[in-house]
Amino acid sequence: MDNRLRRMFDQVKMERSREEAILEDILSGTGGLVPDQRRARAIPRFALITAVLVFVMAGTAAAVGYFGRVSIEESDHPGGGRWDGSYRAYMSDCVIPLDSLSAEVRNAFSDGTGPSNYISFQSWADAEAFLGLELADNAQLDQMVKSRRIQYKPGGDSKLKKAHTHCLMSVNLPWTVSISTFYEKRSCTVTEEVLITTDYETEDPKNGWQVFYKGEVDFSEYTTPSGLEVSICKDVTAERGGDCTAYSAYFVKNNALFQLAVRPNQVWNTSRQEYEFADPWDTLVEILDAYE
Amino acid sequence: MAGALTTEEVASLYRQYGGMVYQISLMLLKSVPDAEDAVQTVFRRVMERSKAFQSPEHEKAWLITTARNECRNQLRHWWRRKRADAAELDKLSWEQPEDGELWELVLSLPEHERMAVYLCYYQGYAAGEAAEIMGKNPSTVRSWLFRARRRLKDLWEEADGYGQ
Numbered sequence: 001m002d003n004r005l006r007r008m009f010d011q012v013k014m015e016r017s018r019e020e021a022i023l024e025d026i027l028s029g030t031g032g033l034v035p036d037q038r039r040a041r042a043i044p045r046f047a048l049i050t051a052v053l054v055f056v057m058a059g060t061a062a063a064v065g066y067f068g069r070v071s072i073e074e075s076d077h078p079g080g081g082r083w084d085g086s087y088r089a090y091m092s093d094c095v096i097p098l099d100s101l102s103a104e105v106r107n108a109f110s111d112g113t114g115p116s117n118y119i120s121f122q123s124w125a126d127a128e129a130f131l132g133l134e135l136a137d138n139a140q141l142d143q144m145v146k147s148r149r150i151q152y153k154p155g156g157d158s159k160l161k162k163a164h165t166h167c168l169m170s171v172n173l174p175w176t177v178s179i180s181t182f183y184e185k186r187s188c189t190v191t192e193e194v195l196i197t198t199d200y201e202t203e204d205p206k207n208g209w210q211v212f213y214k215g216e217v218d219f220s221e222y223t224t225p226s227g228l229e230v231s232i233c234k235d236v237t238a239e240r241g242g243d244c245t246a247y248s249a250y251f252v253k254n255n256a257l258f259q260l261a262v263r264p265n266q267v268w269n270t271s272r273q274e275y276e277f278a279d280p281w282d283t284l285v286e287i288l289d290a291y292e
Numbered sequence: 293m294a295g296a297l298t299t300e301e302v303a304s305l306y307r308q309y310g311g312m313v314y315q316i317s318l319m320l321l322k323s324v325p326d327a328e329d330a331v332q333t334v335f336r337r338v339m340e341r342s343k344a345f346q347s348p349e350h351e352k353a354w355l356i357t358t359a360r361n362e363c364r365n366q367l368r369h370w371w372r373r374k375r376a377d378a379a380e381l382d383k384l385s386w387e388q389p390e391d392g393e394l395w396e397l398v399l400s401l402p403e404h405e406r407m408a409v410y411l412c413y414y415q416g417y418a419a420g421e422a423a424e425i426m427g428k429n430p431s432t433v434r435s436w437l438f439r440a441r442r443r444l445k446d447l448w449e450e451a452d453g454y455g456q
Contacts, residue, residue: 005409006413007391008394008395012314012319013314014328023307026336026339027302
């Protein structure tokens, strides 16, 4: 075993060209990242989004992009060059005690990561029952068609099956649980994702998502009738069939960070005799307003 | 070793330990660009450091601790990658397929066990020395090593590779 570990670690090394480029960068003291992989994205994008955030968030006393308990920040991660930009949406000071989660979850954590910590459910309620938590009820989502998808998993796993709700327990610090669930309407698809950060070895909890986008983004705020404070990202991309407007809404509920993503489907417009995307804003608001 | 390091000394340190810092960072962050960022940050801290290292051993231990702290900061303070390119780690190439399988198994261990395995089974530290670097009791590190070996063995047997 020891020899195998040594042989394996011997092969974990930087590409020679990267090694030299990084050394050059360190010694030059420029403070920048090596240009061929990172920060190569156009600066005007950052300027645009900063301007949008400052404009939209004017009047808030806290950090730029902070609303409710969610912070939104522009990011310079290029996402492998396939995206036009990215931002971070994260929550601060929101942890859930590990002890308050079910014994099954605590056991899954203590077993370490791996397939056993990636669990699929056929309903949101099943996932809540497994976690031992009540996170949210939403009558609008309950009325929608429950779709089933294969969910992204770090490292990939071809054995994953389609399911309505996926639950991933991660022992990267801090220990987290993320849940994803999928819904469908004729005009749009809806993904609800929740991130729970446990208090295990969590000293300064700032945890959230890195979101990559194409096209233009714009941020706004919305408060539901029940007082839920929501940050909303509007993302417009040019697609076959015209502009496609999608929304991602972020809010904290029961100390968990929610992301509600609503994306339009391409539908046939009989009067105009062409495919088009309907703006799903009304659907987004109906769902947000239905959170109890 | 008196005072801040010169550029040449930093370059020499990087050539000696840059690979180790990268291995720790990649093992903890599981992302090639993030690991490269961490390497840069760690060696920038070396350049900013005004105090001399007490010994070569202190130098190496400081780099390990700083690399680990930098990775933990990245994981704690910011965000979890989402919709990112999951193939970043595929850049690694392996002499034998089972080396890649073992790497996957190591990455599946909890962070503290990963670190203990790396320090003791690769860098050659005794459990007591690794415990000092990680700020834990030697008995804690020994139990991590025991659990890690058992998990690796179980996982490898599941994957039909161990002990052949």
